[in-house]
Amino acid sequence: MTTALSAKEIVSKLSAEFPDAVKEAGADSVLVKSASLPAVTEYLKTADGLKFDYINYITAIDYYDYFEVVYMMTSTEYNRSVTLKTRCETRNRPTVPSLAGIYQGADWQEREVYDLMGITFKGHPNMKRVFLWEGFDGHPLRKDWNK
Amino acid sequence: MEIDENKEYIYDSYQLDCDEGKIIEQMKASTKKSIPDPADWIDADLKRNIVLTSLDWVIDWARRSSLWTAICYPACCGMEWMATLAPRFDGSRFGMEIMRASPRQADLLITAGTLTWKMAPNVRRIYNQMAEPKWVIAMGACGISGGIFRSGYNVVPGYNKIIPVDVYVPGCPPRPEALLYGIQQLQKKIGRAKAVPDLSELPNPLNELPNPLKKDKKK
Amino acid sequence: MTTTQEISLQTEPFVLNMGPLHPSTHGVYRMRVTLDGEVVLDIEPMFGYLHRGIEKLMEERTYTGCIPLTDRLDYASAMGNNLAYCVAVEKLAKIRVPERGEYIRVITAEMIRIANHCLAVGSMLNDAGALGTPFFYLWNEREKLYDLFEMLCGQRVLHNYIRIGGVSQDLPDEFLPALEKFVPQLHKFINEFEFFLKQNEILIARAQGVGVLPKDVALNCGISGPLARASGIKRDLRKDDPYSVYDRFEFDIPTAENGDCYDRYRVRMEEMKQSLHIIDQAIKKVPGGPFRAKVPQIIRPPAGEAYGHIEGPKGELGFYLVSDNSIAPYRCHIRSTSFINLTALRQMVKGWKIADLIVIFGSIDITMGEVDR
Numbered sequence: 143m144t145t146a147l148s149a150k151e152i153v154s155k156l157s158a159e160f161p162d163a164v165k166e167a168g169a170d171s172v173l174v175k176s177a178s179l180p181a182v183t184e185y186l187k188t189a190d191g192l193k194f195d196y197i198n199y200i201t202a203i204d205y206y207d208y209f210e211v212v213y214m215m216t217s218t219e220y221n222r223s224v225t226l227k228t229r230c231e232t233r234n235r236p237t238v239p240s241l242a243g244i245y246q247g248a249d250w251q252e253r254e255v256y257d258l259m260g261i262t263f264k265g266h267p268n269m270k271r272v273f274l275w276e277g278f279d280g281h282p283l284r285k286d287w288n289k
Numbered sequence: 290m291e292i293d294e295n296k297e298y299i300y301d302s303y304q305l306d307c308d309e310g311k312i313i314e315q316m317k318a319s320t321k322k323s324i325p326d327p328a329d330w331i332d333a334d335l336k337r338n339i340v341l342t343s344l345d346w347v348i349d350w351a352r353r354s355s356l357w358t359a360i361c362y363p364a365c366c367g368m369e370w371m372a373t374l375a376p377r378f379d380g381s382r383f384g385m386e387i388m389r390a391s392p393r394q395a396d397l398l399i400t401a402g403t404l405t406w407k408m409a410p411n412v413r414r415i416y417n418q419m420a421e422p423k424w425v426i427a428m429g430a431c432g433i434s435g436g437i438f439r440s441g442y443n444v445v446p447g448y449n450k451i452i453p454v455d456v457y458v459p460g461c462p463p464r465p466e467a468l469l470y471g472i473q474q475l476q477k478k479i480g481r482a483k484a485v486p487d488l489s490e491l492p493n494p495l496n497e498l499p500n501p502l503k504k505d506k507k508k
Numbered sequence: 509m510t511t512t513q514e515i516s517l518q519t520e521p522f523v524l525n526m527g528p529l530h531p532s533t534h535g536v537y538r539m540r541v542t543l544d545g546e547v548v549l550d551i552e553p554m555f556g557y558l559h560r561g562i563e564k565l566m567e568e569r570t571y572t573g574c575i576p577l578t579d580r581l582d583y584a585s586a587m588g589n590n591l592a593y594c595v596a597v598e599k600l601a602k603i604r605v606p607e608r609g610e611y612i613r614v615i616t617a618e619m620i621r622i623a624n625h626c627l628a629v630g631s632m633l634n635d636a637g638a639l640g641t642p643f644f645y646l647w648n649e650r651e652k653l654y655d656l657f658e659m660l661c662g663q664r665v666l667h668n669y670i671r672i673g674g675v676s677q678d679l680p681d682e683f684l685p686a687l688e689k690f691v692p693q694l695h696k697f698i699n700e701f702e703f704f705l706k707q708n709e710i711l712i713a714r715a716q717g718v719g720v721l722p723k724d725v726a727l728n729c730g731i732s733g734p735l736a737r738a739s740g741i742k743r744d745l746r747k748d749d750p751y752s753v754y755d756r757f758e759f760d761i762p763t764a765e766n767g768d769c770y771d772r773y774r775v776r777m778e779e780m781k782q783s784l785h786i787i788d789q790a791i792k793k794v795p796g797g798p799f800r801a802k803v804p805q806i807i808r809p810p811a812g813e814a815y816g817h818i819e820g821p822k823g824e825l826g827f828y829l830v831s832d833n834s835i836a837p838y839r840c841h842i843r844s845t846s847f848i849n850l851t852a853l854r855q856m857v858k859g860w861k862i863a864d865l866i867v868i869f870g871s872i873d874i875t876m877g878e879v880d881r
C-alpha cells in the first residue's frame with residue numbers, strides 16, 4: 143500500500159534543512175514557498191530515507207484569488223507518496239520555478255499547465271503551448287476564461 | 290499555400306507553430322456555415338444528363354465496388370472502423386478492405402472521430418488531395434455535429450463545416466453494421482450518379498453546323 | 509546502436525514532418541523528425557490534434573455525468589478509465605463499494621486489460637512489418653471480448669459500465685458461464701500465438717535490442733505500466749497500492765531486464781496470461797449481494813481533494829479531483845498514462861533508423877484520446 147507521508151513528517155524533515163520553506167501544512171500535503179520549491183524537491187528526490195524518485199503528476203487549480211500548483215511524488219523504493227503545493231497570487235503572468243531539470247517527467251506536464259492554465263514555469267527549456275496552437279486566445283482551464 | 294518569391298522559407302520551429310496557428314484561426318473564422326450535402330449542389334449539373342443506362346451503370350458499378358478509403362481516424366470511432374475492416378465484419382465484401390495512407394489513391398474518406406480545430410486544416414488538405422470522384426462518410430456523433438464534445442472549446446461541430454459530406458452514420462460509436470449500412474447507402478448514391486453527360490441538352494455546336502446528311506436527303 | 513559515424517554518406521540534417529495522419533501514429537500524433545539520411549537525430553513531438561477539452565467539460569457536468577467522458581479518453585480500454593474515475597470519486601466522497609461490485613470490477617478491468625494488450629501487441633507487430641495477419645488474429649480475440657462486454661452493458665467499445673459505488677447493472681445470468689468457457693480458449697490462443705512468434709526471425713531482428721529504455725531514465729520520466737516493467741521497474745499498483753479487491757488475488761508481475769521493444773512485447777503477453785489467471789480466480793469467488801451501493805445520481809462530495817489511481821492497461825491512470833461541495837467537480841485533472849509514457853520517446857529513438865522509430869513508437873502503446881484529452 144502506498145502510504146502518503148503525513149504532513150507532519152515532511153515538515154519535521156524539511157524544517158532542519160529549509161527552515162522557512164514550508165508555509166503551511168495541510169492534512170496530507172505541504173504548502174511550499176515557490177522560491178524554494180526546486181531545492182525542496184531536489185532534497186526529497188535525493189535524500190536518504192526519502193528518495194521520491196517518481197513524479198505522478200503536476201497540475202494547477204484556479205481559485206480566483208490565487209493559482210495552486212500541485213505536485214505529487216512517489217518513492218518507488220519505500221512505497222510512499224508526498225504531495226507538494228505552491229501558490230502564485232497574481233493572475234497576470236503567474237510564475238513558478240520549473241522542475242524540468244530535476245524530473246524529466248515534469249517537462250511536458252509543465253507545458254500542459256502553461257498551455258491550459260497560463261502559469262509560466264521559470265527555467266523550463268521549452269515553454270511553448272502543447273495542445274492548443276500559438277495564437278489561441280487565453281488559457282481555457284482558467285475559471286474566468288470564456289469562449 | 291501560395292509561395293511568395295521574395296520570402297525566405299527558413300523557419301525556426303516556433304515560427305512554424307505560429308504560422309500553423311494563423312492557418313487555424315483563419316479556418317475558424319472562415320467556416321461559419323455548414324457545407325451542404327454534395328448531392329444538392331451537384332444535382333443541378335446532373336439534371337442535364339440523360340440516362341445512358343448501360344454505360345452509366347458500368348461506370349457507377351466500377352466506382353462503387355472498389356471504394357478505397359483514405360485514413361482519417363482521429364478518435365474512438367476508429368476502433369469500430371477497424372472492426373469493420375477486421376475479419377468478423379469483413380469490409381472486403383464491399384471491395385473496400387484496402388486502406389490507403391496516401392489520399393491520392395483513395396476515393397472515400399471515412400471520418401472516424403472528433404474533429405478539432407487544430408486538425409481541421411489537415412483534414413481539408415487531405416480532402417483536397419483526394420482525386421475526383423470522391424466521397425465522404427461522416428462517422429459517429431462527433432463527425433455529424435460534434436456529439437458529446439460539441440460544447441468543447443477546440444471541437445469543430447461536424448465535419449460538414451470543413452468538407453462536404455455525403456452520408457452520415459449516427460452512433461457513438463456506430464456499430465460496424467451501421468457503418469456497413471452507411472457504406473451501402475453511399476454505394477446506392479453512387480449508383481444513381483450519371484457519369485456520362487447528356488449531349489442533347491447541352492448546347493451542341495454540331496446542331497448549328499449544316500448537316501450534310503440532310504442535304505443528301507433533299508437531293 | 510547505430511551512430512552517424514557508421515554512415516559513409518554524409519548528408520545535411522533535414523526535417524521530416526510525420527503525421528498528424530500517418531498510418532503508424534495510432535491516431536493523430538505528429539512529430540517533427542530531424543534526420544541525417546535515415547538516422548533519427550532528434551524528434552519534436554507535437555500534440556493537440558485531438559485535444560477535446562475533456563477537463564474543462566468535466567467541470568460542467570455532474571459527477572455521474574462525467575463517466576461517459578472518461579470512456580472517450582483511452583478508447584482502447586474504456587472500462588479502465590471508468591474504474592479509475594470512480595475510484596477517485598469514491599475516495600473523495602468516501603463511498604464503499606459492495607463486494608459483488610468489486611469483483612465485477614476486477615473481472616471487467618482484467619478483461620479490458622487483455623483487450624488492450626491484444627490491440628497493443630497487434631499494432632506493434634503491424635508496425636514491425638507483419639502487416640495484417642497477427643493484428644487480425646488478435647483482433648478476433650478482441651471481438652470475442654467485445655461480445656462479452658456487449659452482453660454486460662450493451663456497448664462494444666465505450667462501455668460506461670462502472671458507476672460511482674459499483675457497476676451500472678448486475679451480471680446477466682449467462683455472462684459468467686460464457687466467460688468461464690472463453691478463458692481457457694483464450695489461454696490456448698495466447699500460447700499458440702506466442703509459439704508462432706517465439707523464434708520469429710523478423711520480430712527478433714526488428715525488436716530485440718531496439719529502442720532500449722534504461723531503468724533510471726524510465727523512472728525519471730515517470731513511466732509506468734508494461735513499458736516500465738519491461739525496463740525492470742517492478743511496480744504495479746495492483747500490488748503496490750491495491751485498490752478494489754486486488755489484494756485477494758494471486759498473480760505475478762511480469763518484468764524484464766533489457767527494456768527493448770521485444771521485452772515490451774513479452775511483458776504484455778505475460779500480463780495477458782496473468783490477467784486470465786485473475787479472472788479465473790475471480791469467477792469462482794464472485795459473491796452475491798448488491799452490485800452497487802446506494803448512491804444517489806447526483807452526489808455532493810465534501811469539499812476537499814482526492815487522487816485516485818489504478819493500474820490501467822497502459823500504466824498508472826489517475827484522476828485528481830477537487831470538490832467544492834457542489835454537484836460538479838471544481839477541477840479534474842487526468843494523469844494520462846500515454847502522455848507521460850511518451851516523454852521517453854525522444855531518448856529511445858535517438859540514433860535509430862526511421863523504420864525503427866515506427867516500431868519503437870508502436871511498442872509504447874498510446875492512445876491519442878488519452879494523450880491529448
Ligand code: SF4
Pocket residue numbers: 364365366367401402403428429430431432436437460461462463580666
Ligand atoms: S462519436 Fe463517440 S465514439 Fe465516435 S469519436 Fe465521437 S465520442 Fe468517439
